[in-house]
Amino acid sequence: MIRVMTTTRPVAALALCLCAASLAAQTTPETQSELDTWLAYVLPKPDELAWRKIPWRYELGTALVEAKQQNKPVLLWAMNGHPLGCT
């Protein structure tokens, strides 16, 4: 699976480019004091986690049982690699 930003936000993209350029110019972070900067760069931003706002169940079988109990259809998102993990 390819996880990409699904919203087009030119301002955010520009900010990301500027941040990346700034970080590329810095020395290698060997110390705790630079940890926050790199973690913030690597960890997903709120826009990249929009898909997690949906209350996904993680197993088809239990979702089918729950759907029967609630008289609802099931929406299944199926990928190579679990969609809620590594794809």
Added chain:
Amino acid sequence: MPVADEVFRLQSKKAPDCLLFQRFCEEGHYGGRTVPTNTRQGIYAVTSGGKFLASCNTRRAREVQRMLERALTKWKQLQESPDAELSDADAKSLSRVHRYEDRYPEDGLVLQVVSRDLPGALELGWWHKTAWNLDYAWFKKHEAEALVPEKPEIGARREVPKRLAERLVRFHLVDNVRGQTPAFEAADVKTARMSTKLASIDGDLWKLEIEGTTATNHEGGPWARGVETKLVGRATWNAKRKSFVAFELLARGKRWGRTRYNSRGGDVTKKEPIGFALVLAPRDAGCRVAPAAIWRYRW
């Protein structure tokens, strides 16, 4: 009822949930297809009994919306159908399906492992700049305890057991930024060193500093690849409850080479920057997915 699940297992195994999937997926967008692949990836709408409603395989919201509209129209038509609903017998067999998620370490340590290219990485496609991936790393309770210095003394250090450090390096510090990639073999591990140091104590809370170095190298052929990183991080251990309440670890370094599905190209011998962030995972349902290489944990 939204659910996400892994398609290779669903389309190839014989467990009750897999057999049910194999019935309805053939009515969908890839039904009967074997070329270019036999994948059944996609988004499916079905009744609780597995009656097909609609499906598609797209990232376009408008197409998904149209699929959902078709599905709801058919759902209303099937409401009175006797076999639209999951039978009690099928519900019973589904409740006996065993999954790796059953081994979730409730009293251990669960980390989210996020991988992302760092500035300077080669981009071949429009989506490469913002690509990232997510996996989970699991530690049983005694394994989590093995990450913590044994003595409550400022400056006390502990070398992370080789078995755990190597598991992290082989299965989690892998270049999956742009797609799935196999774990490294034991022989590919050149360095897997990680240690923690007790930096301060505040009541029951021990503040730890983490450092280390890692290196993997898989030699030979078109799939030669490797990853080299330096580790730096911090964690907070509750010594009374014997659990981590905070964990942030950065693995930053270089990667090279490619695997079949990880969308790398260009000069595959060139080392390019990559970063991994390993942080405490939330305990909600969406974060209980097993690590991609869980069967290699040998739990």
